[in-house]
Amino acid sequence: MIGLFHVPFLASLEHVPLHQVMEVWPAVVPVACAAGAAMAVQLVLLVRRWFRHRSLLKRAWLAAEEGATDGDLLVLADSDVDAFALPGYRGRPGRVVVTSGMLRTLKDGERDVLLAHERAHLEGRHHLLSAVxxxxxxxxxxxxxxxQSLDFHLERWADETAAAVVGDRRAAAAAIARAALAASSRSRTVGYPLLSATSGPVPQRVAELLLPEPSAPQGGIRQAGAAGMGMIVAVVAVGTLALAYGLHEYVEYAARQLIGTPSGCSGLWNMVHKLFGE
Incomplete structure (x- = not known):
């Protein structure tokens, strides 16, 4: 087990000579090189993906500049049936983008549902969860x-918020079904980070809206979503700290085995040692 941590970088931090590490584990250099190459490839892919997101967002804002604004609503003169939540970009606040084709497709009450749905995406900052x-x-x-599961639940979150805003779950279900049906064959596919009421498994979403309102404390799904995001952040933070501390303990133990310094394993290492052995 300790051989996994006999890498040159960690060995240098613990002041363990490389030749001494290689005597214990001759494969340390090729394994370390392979791991470094894999991490480099992942970093390149991650940076490329990030720039792809930013490029898509920039193109969406450039296309939206031709529209007419009314508060947070931006209407594009386009016969395509489309609507999406456009996150803020370079100091510009987020916008609900709707084409004139979509507005003509929906009735007055259904337009209210659509706008409430997209505003829920913006207010909940759902694009950040999607990006992460x-x-x-x-x-x-x-x-x-x-x-896929996250996208569905983000849309459900926005669906329930829209239904609460208009006060009619059946009307909300009808509006989402009509918008998705009209947009399915005509609108462009915008993808991340432009969340839209017409995306995801629409039949399942509509079926959920036709059921009685889910029981929830005051504040409903918005509070539950905020609590969920807080829990995700907390779990990631605690997990990262625990992994970092565990790695430190493994390296300390490996150094002690190599250079023969007095042992004094911490409680974490003792627990791991009992569970897995050396």
Missing amino acids: VDLAAVVHPAVRSLR
Whole structure:
């Protein structure tokens, strides 16, 4: 187990000579080089993905500059049926972007549902959650399976908020179904980070809206979502600290085994040692 931490960089931090590490584990250099190359590739992919997000956001803002604004609403003179939440960019606040084709497709009450849905995305800063998961999936394939589920729950969050705003769940369901049906074959696919009421598994979302309102404390789904985001941040922070501390303990133990310094393993190492052995 301690051989995993016999890498040149960690050895230098612990003042352990490289030749002494190589005597214990001859494969340290090729393994360290392979790990470094893998990390470099992941870094390149991560940076490329980030710039792709920024480029998409920039193009969306350039296209939106041709529209007419009314508060946080930006209407594009376009026959395509489309609507999405456009996050803020370079000091400009977020906007709800709707094409004239979408406005003509929906009835008055249905327009209110659509606008409330997209505003919920902006107010909840859903694009940040989407970005974090999307970037994490680049460096950890296991996270990719979460992306579709996250998108669905973000849309459900916005659906419930819109239904609460208009006070009619059936009207909200009808508006989302009509908008998605009209946009399915005509609107452009904008993807991240432009969250839209017409994306995701719309039939399942509509079915959920036709059910009775979920029981929730005052503040409903918004408070639950905020609590969920706080919990995610807390778990990631605590997990990162725990992993860093555990890595430190492993390296300290490896150094003690190599250079023969007095042992004094911490409680964390003792626990790991009992569970897994050397």
